[in-house]
Amino acid sequence: MGRQEWTEEKLFFRLLNNKSDSTYWDNIRVLRRRPTTHVFEKCILLTHSKDKKARKVGIDVLAQLGETPRPFYTATNKRFFELLNTEKDPEVLMALLYAIGHNNDSLTRPQIDKLCEFEYSDNALIREGLVNALLGVDNTRAIDTLIKLSTDKLNHIRDWATFGLGSQVERDNWKIREALWNRVSDKHKDTKAEAIVGLALRKDDRVKEIILRELLSGDHGTLLFEAIIAVEGKEFLPILKRQLRNEVAGKEGDRDWIDRLKNCIAELTKL
Numbered sequence: 001m002g003r004q005e006w007t008e009e010k011l012f013f014r015l016l017n018n019k020s021d022s023t024y025w026d027n028i029r030v031l032r033r034r035p036t037t038h039v040f041e042k043c044i045l046l047t048h049s050k051d052k053k054a055r056k057v058g059i060d061v062l063a064q065l066g067e068t069p070r071p072f073y074t075a076t077n078k079r080f081f082e083l084l085n086t087e088k089d090p091e092v093l094m095a096l097l098y099a100i101g102h103n104n105d106s107l108t109r110p111q112i113d114k115l116c117e118f119e120y121s122d123n124a125l126i127r128e129g130l131v132n133a134l135l136g137v138d139n140t141r142a143i144d145t146l147i148k149l150s151t152d153k154l155n156h157i158r159d160w161a162t163f164g165l166g167s168q169v170e171r172d173n174w175k176i177r178e179a180l181w182n183r184v185s186d187k188h189k190d191t192k193a194e195a196i197v198g199l200a201l202r203k204d205d206r207v208k209e210i211i212l213r214e215l216l217s218g219d220h221g222t223l224l225f226e227a228i229i230a231v232e233g234k235e236f237l238p239i240l241k242r243q244l245r246n247e248v249a250g251k252e253g254d255r256d257w258i259d260r261l262k263n264c265i266a267e268l269t270k271l
Contacts (some may be wrong), residue, residue: 001026003026003030003069004131005245006030008031008034008038008042010035011027011030011031012031012057015057016029016053016054016236028057028060028061030063030064031061031065032063032064033246034184035065035066035067035071035227038117039061040062040072040075040076042058043061043062043065044046044075044079045057046058047057047059047083051202051254052091052092055087055089056091056092057216059080059083059092059095059096059099060095060099060251062076062080062099063095063098063102064102066204068170072259073103077100077103077107077111079101080096080099080100081100081111081114083096084096084114089125090104090125090126091125093118093123093125093126093129094125094128094129094216095240096129097115097118097126097129097130097132098129098132098133100115100133101129101132101133101135104135104136107139108141112137112139112141112142113141113254115130115133115134115145116130116134116142116145118130119145119148119149124154127149127157128154128157130149130166131146131157131160131164132160133163134146135163135168136164136168137169138169138170138171140268143165143169143175143176144175146161146162146165147165147179149161150162150165150180150182150183150191151182155188155190155191158183158186158188158191159188159191159194161191162183162186162191162194163194165179165180165198165223166180166194166195166197166198166201168198172202176202177202177204180195180198180199181195181204181206182195183195184196184207184210185200189204189220189221190221193224194212194223196210196214196223196227197223197226197227197230198218199227199252200226200227200230200231202229203228203230203231207227208231208233209237211227211228211231211233212223212236213235215236215239218240218243221257222256222257225260225261225263225264228264228268229264229267229268232271233268234268235270237257237265237268237269240264240265240268241265243261244258
């Protein structure tokens with residue numbers, strides 16, 4: 001009998017008692033697809049446990065319990081923000097912040113302010129969770145916090161914060177543009193690419209020079225194609241077509257990269 005047919009009690013037992021985490025997320029996903037009152041109440045009970053593993057299990061299931069609109073959304077968020085006042089373990093806090101990120105469509109200003117208090121944490125797990133909690137939140141303090149996190153010393157945190165600023169909110173002001181501009185030469189390629197896309201979406205005049213620099217370098221990912229389409233950069237067509245000829249002639253490279261390059265050329269040709 002596969003885990004899809006396991007009882008809820010068996011799934012919770014495995015999550016709480018397995019010594020290996022190899023099937024952890026498989027079991028979590030099965031429970032998330034069972035948004036019953038029993039599962040919800042069991043998870044709430046687990047979040048009150050003194051055992052950090054039990055608290056994390058409860059949080060991880062509640063994070064995406066049921067399809068949107070989630071049946072226990074209000075009660076779940078209420079419990080999440082109660083936990084923010086008491087939780088001290090960094091791993092559990094990261095899970096909690098990620099969970100809030102999955103349920104951040106209707107956050108109140110006090111809730112956003114509470115989240116942003118964690119921007120000063122010296123723990124990377126907590127800062128990572130915070131970035132994800134704030135993705136897509138169009139609020140001045142949330143954006144200011146993402147701007148701060150876009151300068152983080154860790155690549156993946158800068159990357160996600162820059163993605164949040166550039167692509168997940170439509171707000172456009174000098175602070176956001178300055179933060180994105182500060183990342184267009186980032187040593188981390190994905191962070192740099194997210195900054196370029198963010199500026200392109202805002203039609204920043206300066207970004208075409210950066211796009212040209214990246215094209216001529218010959219070392220860029222597919223996000224650059226999104227930026228070129230966003231700025232309607234028809235002037236880049238000769239370079240793009242040359243890249244396509246070189247890739248196809250060499251019969252090598254990433255198939256997805258080539259397909260996205262072809263799509264970029266097609267979109268520009270329509271203009």
